Amino acid sequence: MFEVIHIPAFKDNYIWLLRQGMHAVVVDPGDARPVLNLLGRQGWSLSGILITHHHADHQGGIASLKQRYPVQVYGPACEPIHGLDRPLRGGETVRIDPLGLSLQVIAVPGHTLGHLAYYGAGCLFCGDTLFGGGCGRLFEGSVEQMADSLTRLAALPADTAVYCAHEYTEANLRFALAVEPGNRQLQHRVDEVAVTRAKGLPTIPSTMAIEKATNPFLRCTEPEVVASARLHRPEAFDEVTVFAALREWKNHF
Numbered sequence: 001m002f003e004v005i006h007i008p009a010f011k012d013n014y015i016w017l018l019r020q021g022m023h024a025v026v027v028d029p030g031d032a033r034p035v036l037n038l039l040g041r042q043g044w045s046l047s048g049i050l051i052t053h054h055h056a057d058h059q060g061g062i063a064s065l066k067q068r069y070p071v072q073v074y075g076p077a078c079e080p081i082h083g084l085d086r087p088l089r090g091g092e093t094v095r096i097d098p099l100g101l102s103l104q105v106i107a108v109p110g111h112t113l114g115h116l117a118y119y120g121a122g123c124l125f126c127g128d129t130l131f132g133g134g135c136g137r138l139f140e141g142s143v144e145q146m147a148d149s150l151t152r153l154a155a156l157p158a159d160t161a162v163y164c165a166h167e168y169t170e171a172n173l174r175f176a177l178a179v180e181p182g183n184r185q186l187q188h189r190v191d192e193v194a195v196t197r198a199k200g201l202p203t204i205p206s207t208m209a210i211e212k213a214t215n216p217f218l219r220c221t222e223p224e225v226v227a228s229a230r231l232h233r234p235e236a237f238d239e240v241t242v243f244a245a246l247r248e249w250k251n252h253f
Helices: 032-042 060-070 142-153 169-179 184-198 208-214 223-232 237-249
Strands: 003-009 013-020 023-027 045-050 072-075 086-088 093-096 103-105 116-120 121-125 160-162
Touching: 003 032, 013 032, 013 169, 032 045, 032 060, 045 060, 045 093, 086 103, 103 142, 142 237, 160 208, 169 184, 169 223, 169 237, 184 208, 223 237
Parallel strands: 023 045, 045 072, 072 086, 121 160
Antiparallel strands: 003 013, 013 023, 093 103, 103 116, 116 121
8 A cells, every 4th residue: 555645835735645665656746846855865766747737836846857757747638737648538547557556537627627636545636626624716617517526526435535735624614614503523623623733734634524524515415504505695506506606605705
């Protein structure tokens, strides 16, 4: 089983490094420097680069990494990914032989049109689609696309470890509590996350079970969530329109 290491970058990004023995794969290296520093210190070799979407804070380090390690870059076929070698659309399996690693590729449009997630060995690397306690903004895709993408991710096993690309959990949970103040599991998570962040520790990964119990964007049929959404958009009547109301509310929260 591979080890997953978080590499902080920029203000609140997480670059994920998957390691087995002396070999590693990196997910969404927006900045090459901390990745190169870690690989150099440990003497590990880079065996592949996985990209979820085209935003610069997720792919900006590709060129520098490939100068040092001429590896394959996997990413969305329909997005401008620098140095892309293996274009993906969802439904494929990525195999990184040096790590004995196989990951299913899941198309999750919404945040961007070609956004991908990678799932395998009980781990989900979901970029900016699903966050701890929240979800990504809709920069390119539609409400319907994002709602469908989240539904597909929520269907993964409950014990799936969720590795998103930003440390947004504390702020997201403040919104979640405004949506669903009666949710006791959510109240408990708010307290736990506050302690974790006070220690300077990451709140990621969470699990799919935790997200389904506390993330309002995965709870669009729950009565309290629906009632809160209708306060902001009275015409919200089904899962998609409730999601749309929540996303618009969160944009201005």
